[in-house]
Amino acid sequence: MTASQITFGMADLAARLDACSPDELDALEFGVIGFDADTNVALYNAFESQAAGLSPQRVLGQPLFTNVAPCMNNFMVAQRFDDARDDGTVLDATIDYVLTLRMRPIKVALRLLARPNGRFRYVLVERQAPRA
Amino acid sequence: MLDTADSAGLSGEHEALMQFLYLAPVGLVQTDAAGDVAMLNPIAAQLLMPLSLDGSLENLFRALEGVAPELRHLCASHGAPSGKICDGHLLHLNAGKPPARAPQVLSLTLLKLDGERLMAVLSDVTEQLRRERQLRRSDAWLNAILTGIADYALVGLDADGRIRDWNPSVARLTGHGPEVAGQPCSIFHPRDAITPEHLQDRLREADADGWTLDEGRRLRADGSTFWGSAMIAPLPDRAALPGIPDSEGAAYCLILRDISDKRDAVESRRRAHFADYLTGLANRRAFFEAAGLELERSLAAPRPTALVVIDADHFKTINDSHGHPGGDAVLQHLAGLMLQAFREVDMVARIGGEEFAVLLPSTGIDQALEAAERLRALVAGTPALFDGAAIGYTISAGVAVAPDGAGGIDGLMRQADRALYAAKRAGRNRVEYARPAPAEALRKLEAVNAR
Numbered sequence: 001m002t003a004s005q006i007t008f009g010m011a012d013l014a015a016r017l018d019a020c021s022p023d024e025l026d027a028l029e030f031g032v033i034g035f036d037a038d039t040n041v042a043l044y045n046a047f048e049s050q051a052a053g054l055s056p057q058r059v060l061g062q063p064l065f066t067n068v069a070p071c072m073n074n075f076m077v078a079q080r081f082d083d084a085r086d087d088g089t090v091l092d093a094t095i096d097y098v099l100t101l102r103m104r105p106i107k108v109a110l111r112l113l114a115r116p117n118g119r120f121r122y123v124l125v126e127r128q129a130p131r132a
Numbered sequence: 133m134l135d136t137a138d139s140a141g142l143s144g145e146h147e148a149l150m151q152f153l154y155l156a157p158v159g160l161v162q163t164d165a166a167g168d169v170a171m172l173n174p175i176a177a178q179l180l181m182p183l184s185l186d187g188s189l190e191n192l193f194r195a196l197e198g199v200a201p202e203l204r205h206l207c208a209s210h211g212a213p214s215g216k217i218c219d220g221h222l223l224h225l226n227a228g229k230p231p232a233r234a235p236q237v238l239s240l241t242l243l244k245l246d247g248e249r250l251m252a253v254l255s256d257v258t259e260q261l262r263r264e265r266q267l268r269r270s271d272a273w274l275n276a277i278l279t280g281i282a283d284y285a286l287v288g289l290d291a292d293g294r295i296r297d298w299n300p301s302v303a304r305l306t307g308h309g310p311e312v313a314g315q316p317c318s319i320f321h322p323r324d325a326i327t328p329e330h331l332q333d334r335l336r337e338a339d340a341d342g343w344t345l346d347e348g349r350r351l352r353a354d355g356s357t358f359w360g361s362a363m364i365a366p367l368p369d370r371a372a373l374p375g376i377p378d379s380e381g382a383a384y385c386l387i388l389r390d391i392s393d394k395r396d397a398v399e400s401r402r403r404a405h406f407a408d409y410l411t412g413l414a415n416r417r418a419f420f421e422a423a424g425l426e427l428e429r430s431l432a433a434p435r436p437t438a439l440v441v442i443d444a445d446h447f448k449t450i451n452d453s454h455g456h457p458g459g460d461a462v463l464q465h466l467a468g469l470m471l472q473a474f475r476e477v478d479m480v481a482r483i484g485g486e487e488f489a490v491l492l493p494s495t496g497i498d499q500a501l502e503a504a505e506r507l508r509a510l511v512a513g514t515p516a517l518f519d520g521a522a523i524g525y526t527i528s529a530g531v532a533v534a535p536d537g538a539g540g541i542d543g544l545m546r547q548a549d550r551a552l553y554a555a556k557r558a559g560r561n562r563v564e565y566a567r568p569a570p571a572e573a574l575r576k577l578e579a580v581n582a583r
Binding site: 070073075096107 | 146147150151153154155157169171172173174175176177178179181182184187188189190234
């Protein structure tokens with residue numbers, strides 16, 4: 001499967017992203033932030049880098065919820081990753097959220113993905129009008 | 133004209149500045165005069181998103197409406213062309229047990245830059261406040277020991293809180309003679325300001341902590357009142373014989389002091405933190421603190437606690453036809469009627485824009501419904517006066533009772549809100565009550581709310 005066939009809403013997405021190369025992730029039309037078991041950012045694709053105005057080298061290796069995306073450090077996002085890890089369950093949830101990309105409030109859909117044995121956990125960002 | 137090296141340097145600096153703002157450990161928001169958000173940083177979104185009722189952060193006032201309905205008014209009534217509108221204004225967020233990671237109290241500072249721009253700084257001060265509260269307790273304790281030593285009454289109480297023996301200090305402070313012996317020490321409180329259960333709570337707290345201290349209006353024998361500070365401490369003999377109260381000696385001592393001269397300072401601090409700016413009633417923060425405490429105590433000493441939630445009917449229409457000052461006049465009028473309809477011991481509070489709540493300690497459903505109905509009828513028959521016009525209005529009320537403290541204020545509030553909703557649906561100007569939900573249904577509801 002080529003990257004262009006991967007969409008924000010498709011099923012079984014965490015496994016597909018685990019298999020993508022950095023170049024393939026950069027070709028995606030939505031933001032991808034992948035992070036490891038210690039919540040350090042391991043993947044930061046071109047779409048997200050462009051939207052946030054931060055180059056990957058400022059972000060890679062940094063703890064996601066404190067140093068990269070503190071706006072998600074609450075019970076709506078960060079806590080759900082913690083809970084999924086503690087319970088050993090799969091997390092796949094899509095929520096409406098507001099990100100502060102370049103300090104502007106931007107409505108987005110966030111898809112939160114975690115699997116007990118997955119390579120990375122993911123926050124995916126799609127800019128869009130909120131779903132009804 | 134920039135050469136390439138300069139331009140690369142500038143964009144590097146720009147990115148570093150951006151990251152500086154992304155990572156600043158306080159929330160920063162810039163809005164226009166109407167509160168529409170122009171810029172905000174991630175911590176601001178982290179703190180505001182869980183509060184926003186509609187999931188959007190387009191307007192700061194709207195995002196904070198549920199917890200700080202006063203902001204729009206505060207900003208609009210700030211006369212100076214620029215300057216601080218509020219500094220460290222505290223916003224009390226969660227009713228009871230908050231979800232993990234959720235702050236309970238935010239501090240908000242608002243700065244007016246000019247006619248078009250506001251800057252807001254938000255931070256989570258939950259932990260800081262907890263520490264301050266402990267310090268305040270220690271302060272109160274030191275005050276009680278060290279100041280005004282000449283002016284106090286010292287009274288021995290029996291195991292049930294009844295006055296054991298009279299002495300001249302009682303007469304000096306309260307004017308009561310020896311006939312007070314044998315009466316519960318709640319005779320020093322104004323009528324309706326304390327329930328028998330509250331007195332027992334205080335004795336239990338004294339047993340647990342070694343002492344208990346509170347301040348409030350107190351009553352002299354001639355019916356006049358003063359601002360008093362009262363400390364109750366168990367007596368050592370009793371502590372030495374746990375479970376066997378000495379039938380001869382006093383079980384507790386009560387030290388009552390007249391601190392009316394210090395009252396102004398205490399009262400202004402209380403008003404700043406715990407009173408609603410518009411109506412003078414308790415604010416949301418004071419209400420949930422007091423309600424949480426009351427239900428916690430009723431868990432230890434089971435008794436029913438009633439909650440009445442009240443909403444002014446068609447309030448938007450009142451605002452539309454009389455303007456916001458007219459709406460404010462109605463809210464102030466309603467607050468005055470609420471104070472008439474309920475007892476002094478009842479906690480009457482404004483918890484949202486046109487939402488009010490009353491907590492009635494040691495009160496069952498019949499008495500609570502009666503009080504709510506009394507208020508409903510009073511409001512329906514007493515229009516508010518504003519600008520020479522009489523504004524008639526009505527209220528809807530939802531009543532719920534917790535047989536004991538289980539479920540906390542959140543559970544009780546949900547039931548009362550459901551009853552209020554039923555009252556609205558049934559045509560308004562009504563009082564409805566919540567039948568206690570079966571445990572199973574309640575658990576399902578909690579599971580839904582937790583999602």
